[in-house]
Structure formats: structure tokens, C-alpha cells
Amino acid sequence: MTRLAQEFRCLVDTRYRRAFRSLRYLPHVNYRFVVDAGASRGSFSDAILRLYRLEKLVLVEALPDLAARLKKQFADHTECSVVAAALSDRTGEALFEVNEFDYSSSLLKIDPRNSEWFGRSLKVANTIRVPTLTLPDLLAQQRLERVDLLKLDLQGAERLVLTGGESVLNRIRVIYSEVLFEPLYAGCWLFWDIHDYLTRRGFKLCGLSNVAHATGGDLLQANATYRQLDTTS
Secondary structure, three states, rough: OOOOHHHHHHHHHHHHHHOOOOHHOOOOOHHHHHHHEEOOOEEEHHHHHHHHOOOOOEEOOOOOHHHHHHHHHHHOOOOOOEEOOOOOOOOOEEEEEEOOHHOEEEEEEEEOOHHHHHHHOOOOEEEEEEEEEEEHHHHOOOOOOOOEEEEEEEOOHHHHHHHHHHHHHHEEEEEEEEEEEEOOOOOOOOHHHHHHHHHOOOEEEEEEEEEOOOOOOEEEEEEEEEEEEEOOO
């Protein structure tokens, strides 16, 4: 669908309009193969399905209850596959900290200052053991030769995925990742770390969206979009 057609449909379809607005910062690419890492409750996947005719969408979610919910939620979409695991820098198992506010659950330890920064309790409720996969192993498992869009919303664990997946980054056209401006998690990369890593590997920053600030006004996090300059990948 052309950009003009998308904008016209926004006028007559409320759900499509919400999806279009949430992903309007993505580069204009014919998205067919998508990986949604940190799928949570599926809002990103639902939006991308409304906007594009995908051949394959892989939803990766570490929390078992959410992964089971996603399997039911997208059961009628034959192009969707749900993987109950955490993307990381090695394949195996790892401890995963489940937060009271489960959107902030992570492979990494959360900084206690988050509760002050976000103005809500962000304490760890319990720790579970989850399967882990590297990005190369996920692509092999799902038989993906290329990925048009890799979405990363992993609460600081983006560093693990990118370093563990370096060998397949040339097969990814667009990366849409959460980036941090404060050390919200122990050992996380900050924005400039991810930016340096990706630009050195042929990606260009296209924009920042969904910017979040601390209660005191400091910049905390955003979503950054990068596209691969070598479009032959």
C-alpha cells in the first residue's frame, strides 16, 4: 500500500489510524519478515499486521504467561509464530527478573532509582528461569533468511542481543529499538553506545520517537529507528 493510500485509509478506519500513527516513524519499506522481540501484550505486532501484508511475524516473549496469551491472541494469524524465550547473547537458560510492573521485567537487574525516575513502584516481584536464544539461532529456528524489521523492547538487554547477533546484522534492514539515556538496568547500553555500535556496522539513525522523561524532567528513554545502508542484505 502506498503512503497516500495509507493516509486515506486513516480517515475511514479508526484502528488502522492508531496503528499508522504509532509506527509512522518507520522507514518506507515493504515489510514482509518481522521479529517482535519483547512482544509483551502484542500491541506492536497488532499494529504492524494492520499496516503491512506480512509473510512471517515472529513474536518473542520471555514471560510464560504473556507468551501463552500471545499464542491465543494471534492463533488465527497463520503468518505469526510465538517463541516463549528471551533473546540474549547465548542460547540456553537464564534468570529473568519479573517486576511488579511487568513491562519493566528484564534479564538485567533494575536500578532502584527507576521508582523515583518514573514515579511508581518498580520493584522486582520474583525471579524465574527462562529459555534464551541468540538472534542467529532464532533466525535459523524460524528459517528467516532476512528480517525487514527487528523490534527490540528488552529493558536494557538490547546490548546482549546485538552483540550476540553481530553475525546476522547484515541480514536486517530496519531496527526499531528502545534506547536509554540513564542506566535503568545494570550493564545496559545507553543510547550513544547502541548508536556507535550500529553506525559502525552500516546502520543510519532515522529518528527518535516515544520520548519519556523522568518526573524531574530528565530524559530517560525513547525508541530509535535505524536502517541498513546496504539495502542488498
